[in-house]
Amino acid sequence: MESDVTRRGVMGLGLGAALTIPAAASFAAATPARARAPGSVGIAVVGLGKLSLGQILPALKLTKNAHLAALVSGKPEKARKVAAEFGLPDTAIYTYDTFDRIADDPGIQIVYIVLPNSMHAEFTIRAFKAGKHVLCEKPMAVTLEECERMIAAGKAAKRQLMIAYRCQFEPVNVTAMRILRDGTIGTPRLVSAVMGKQTDLSDPSDAWRLDMAMSGGGALADMGIYGINATRYLLLEEPVEVRGWARTDRNDPRFKTVDDMIAWQMRFPSGAIGEGSSCFSQPGTMSWQAIGSDRRLVADPGCFYGGNTLRIVGGKGDVQPSVAEIDQFGNEMNWFADVVRGRSPNIAPGEEGMQDMRILHAIMRSVANGGASVKIDAGYKRAHDPATTVGIRTSI
Structure with missing residues (x-):
């Protein structure tokens, strides 16, 4: 961000085209662009920070149903270099001040917001006013009121809003959802998630995450959201009660406005419990496990950009599903390109992002009140289960 699957085939890739990659690797600049499918959708990437340069733009060299159509950046020289790599003209480069001119560019159908969290609402709403669909990075926004305005703006513009929950399109996690649904581990009783990394104030991409006004929640908003969202899609239900606790060294200059480690518990209607932690002062960790009445399902790592693994533990012996990365x-x-073309359902709409924000804010309220229980009763129900919607290739 810029700041100064079982046997049904690969449905989710569109037109059955798989994208096979090396684990946890960025794509080299020399990677040739994939041939576009007829009707490929143009995407404007807003923000040219680490995530865009290391993951999103390289992925756009491999996508068949979508292609890079424009760049929006506060650093024109950086944007020109990226544009040259993709063969884009200078007219496809916008600044934050000239962003609204995308309304006059018919080559842009989707705007991908890859900015600090505090800027998500503004640019999402501006994109809708320009008549574009929006893919927005998570967490969706900083406040629930911002989430409401983003959703309302999309409906008013009659355009799609999807929150970039990449793990709901990732083979290990989709496979895990299916294993939980088919009863392989028995009745799910506990999902435990550990998400964290070591942050550095001298790194601009970390600095804004350590600023409460820009991040809206420090490690909980940045890393914890993976564990919270994973618990929800693994169990396929919504929590009714949460509790949270924090441990923060205020003498550490990184944690002047945000908490460092936050741990939480969530209670679900079925009786299952979700627990987790997020931390900005630990080695890089993105793992979870689901414990059932018969066996355990372990993903360690489970939410990295690549190299995720899955094991079924217990019973007659451990099993490692073979999943095509x-x-x-x-x-x-x-x-999302297929969503805007009316070919696929939107499995992560704004309402999905807002539900995580409700939970994040409830956890923070609990932390502020010494771990007191906070009830959640928003009536949210997921419209589409990724386990049965997103197709991937796997074998056990």
């Missing part, structure tokens, strides 16, 4: 970002963008 694909590019999560490419799969996600191909999927």
